[in-house]
Amino acid sequence: MVDVSAFVAGPTCGLYLAQMGAEVIRVDTVGGGPDFRRWPLAENGSSLYWESLNKSKKSVAIDLARPEGRELVQRLAAAPGENAGLFVTNFPVDGFLSYENLRKLRDDLICVRVMGWADGSQGMDYTINSALGLPLMTGPVGDDRPVNHVLAAWDLLTGAYCAFGLVAALLARMRGQGGREIRAPLSDVGAATMANLGFTAEALMTGHQRPRMGNDLFGAFGRDFQTKDGEKLMLLCITPRQWSKALEALGIVEAVKQVEADLGLSFATDEGLRFTHREHLYPLFERAFAAKTAAELAPAFDAGGVTWGAYQTLEAALSDPRLFKGNPMFQDIAHPSGKTYPAPGAMGTIPQDTRGPVTPAPKLGQHTDEVLANVLGLSGGEIGRLHDAGVVAGPAA
């Protein structure tokens, strides 16, 4: 599979495939594309972002501004073979990597194209997100400033969806249905998802988007609460069981019964009532959390099967055995930046299989010669000429 993309969506698509065992060839322009120096950086200027998103891939450096370089990329994307002719890109629909151009080289080519806006105009995660209303629904009540997400959720979702689309298209091709292009614009992924989760139906029915409500869980009971020692814990009670277990662990069963009696209703089986009347419930929960330390609450919550979580920093998470420390998904490996740090393999675990080694990102251009020889069948002399002409490059010395 050939990955000619930048930033998050396209590269994660390639990453997921590489970590499932596919040979993924990432093509960058000589010297690196727009994401090659993306922060965070190591002290030597090497991008921790680029090397994290391109693990387990091969790297080919080709001058994408020159016709001869462009032709090489087209031939790589449309390379022959049952498991080749698989291509992910975020290059323009109508540029030199258009589906029409590539299809001339291989009729059953599969191309997955990440786009910004569906009409082909420039859009990135942040600007699509600002158009969907979410930043106006996010953040503390009483502060009307838009709050962007820090996690590029639309990019990530689009990347995983492209990996799905690509493999589904490969399956169809194996079944004799030929190739296809699948276009995945962030704007369509965003619009479809807002609809799939019911946000748009809600806005159509109420006439306005869901109001900003801080960390309150919409339509059920949940929020962050502060413990005696100032820790913040997130509590979720959607199912009847989650609700009853939380009340028991907090020792507020009777107090909630009193609220139910006062209001003439029952919270147990109707999560929505808990949301509607949450202002009556919050004081009980706030007092119960404030009466105990996080260290006292945690074992009671866990013993009772309560759905809760502590807010912690990422540096704390790094020593959390549930996430990073000792997680078999992670292995300590040496990266192109010269740094050695833990990196994850595939996000899915197959319990029957032993996890293979996590392999680092390549150096830029590390596999240029190998790929040109093996995939395109170029001779040593031809490859040498391309180097001399500056059309391709190997790794920096």
Add this chain to the structure above:
Amino acid sequence: MVDVSAFVAGPTCGLYLAQMGAEVIRVDTVGGGPDFRRWPLAENGSSLYWESLNKSKKSVAIDLARPEGRELVQRLAAAPGENAGLFVTNFPVDGFLSYENLRKLRDDLICVRVMGWADGSQGMDYTINSALGLPLMTGPVGDDRPVNHVLAAWDLLTGAYCAFGLVAALLARMRGQGGREIRAPLSDVGAATMANLGFTAEALMTGHQRPRMGNDLFGAFGRDFQTKDGEKLMLLCITPRQWSKALEALGIVEAVKQVEADLGLSFATDEGLRFTHREHLYPLFERAFAAKTAAELAPAFDAGGVTWGAYQTLEAALSDPRLFKGNPMFQDIAHPSGKTYPAPGAMGTIPQDTRGPVTPAPKLGQHTDEVLANVLGLSGGEIGRLHDAGVVAGPAA
């Protein structure tokens, strides 16, 4: 494919497959599971969330608390056929829908299992997210309260990744590699993603997580700015081209040159310098935005190829032709709630193909009899007995 799951991750996995043409059978317990009444609701109490997440699926209602019902679900999950024996669930690893149990019925079964924490303990999107540090990186500077995301990003990413994993496993099975279980815990998806984006490497190197910085784009230039008429626009300048185009459109080329001269550096080719010195740059941008209305800036930005976006509400987005209005991905259809509103088909567009009709979610139990007869080969008498015994149910009258 059989989908016995609730909430977002599992159901979106099934939805993506259904919208790519797979027959997806969603199994709920009789009367509906924990997400069947999830908000938002229509006036009649029907869940707009459930019906949006289960479009294009078949619905079977089986009492999951009874042994006879459980056995039926096991047989459905492990049904024979080249395109069957495909199963997505968020049920416990070691419960009646364990891989070991199902594998006894079909050795090459493919099972994708959404989990909360990788150790099998309860976790949902919000509680995994609170453990990863993101809510402490999100939101306005100077307000230290955690800010949860409103979009269930981990759920969504996990769902799309599961769809990818399931199709990849099917491909492997077609190639003679047998079946497998793929476990996708939200905690592993979260931890891997924080690493894939470089967040963890950064925290390991600096000793702390990325500080909260409001809507500032990390490592490059970007933020929301306010126009003369009080609109908020997001601006992004990562590439040299994005930077130069924005300066031109805002008429601040010379002013920025002066800052560069004062500081003795050049912003053009080093996005990181723009970030490091952003406090010197913000006043120029703030003044330029404040001098014009959004209606004046928009055409200048678009003509110049600037990467920008306006913050708008979801109700405004609904009439935005780039997102919802007239988007061929959406069709106006009648839903089980009795409401007619636009719903999307597949998030990916295949330009060669005409989009088929978007099909609504089923009524709960709508396909119980059909599926029991066609997939399990039960006779009419047997199905009748199951109804009489309350083990299965059809749609409410």
